Amino acid sequence: MALKNKSLYAILGILNVSPGTGYDIKKYCDTVLSGFWNENFGHIYPTLKKMLSDELVEIISNEKNEKKILYRITPKGQVELESWLMEETELQPMRSEFMLKLLFSSSQPKEHIIKMLEDYKQIHVKKQEKYLAMQHDLDQGIEEISEERSRFLRAMLRRGILSCEATICWCDETMESGL
Known part of the structure; x- marks a missing residue:
């Protein structure tokens, strides 16, 4: 089975709570998710770009500055998130x-x-x-x-x-x- 990009699901979950910018997503990761998940800008923006091309998210503001673009989850993104939430969770090896x-x-x-x-x-x-x-x-x-x-x-x-x-x-x- 191919590995799934779990960052994609973290971002979908965050955007399912509320639309946000890449900065908002990072802030959510650094506060709410910090005990068990982390993301960096170098991963958030390329993932958002892929999610945009896959029509899992859409842009709801057209700012020139990438950091101010407001994203929201699409119905297709919600279906993808729901599907992932229903899958069995695999035990992840701890790395410390x-x-x-x-x-x-x-x-x-x-x-x-x-x-x-x-x-x-x-x-x-x-x-x-x-x-x-x-x-x-x-x-x-x-x-x-x-x-x-x-x-x-x-x-x-x-x-x-x-x-x-x-x-x-x-x-x-x-x-x-x-x-």
Whole structure:
């Protein structure tokens, strides 16, 4: 089976929520999707161009500046997104540079390993704070969104918060074990 461009589906999903520019798509990825998905401009714009030629999205504003072009999902794009949503999800292998480095760090001084773990823990403390702030904003109704969409956002935030808690706990246990 040929590999599917999952970025295409991320962009379709974002545009299904609301029309947006390439910049809006990147911002959505950097905030809402940041715990499990990332995109860069170098990938967003070529994907949008292909989606445009495949009639999955359309332009609803004609700006000369590529960064200000407003896109929206087409009915064909909605069918493609719905079809993908119904497919079985394959387990993706986890790739973590930190875990790779830690695995091969047995020859490193203990202080270096502890610092690696402390830094990794702090990354997740900050990430958890970000999720908690997003949850607070959601609770306060800062953004006007539907109750249904709110439930899904809360579920995603909860997963992110729990994942950070587990990583923070694991870092503490690993440092305490005298690794």
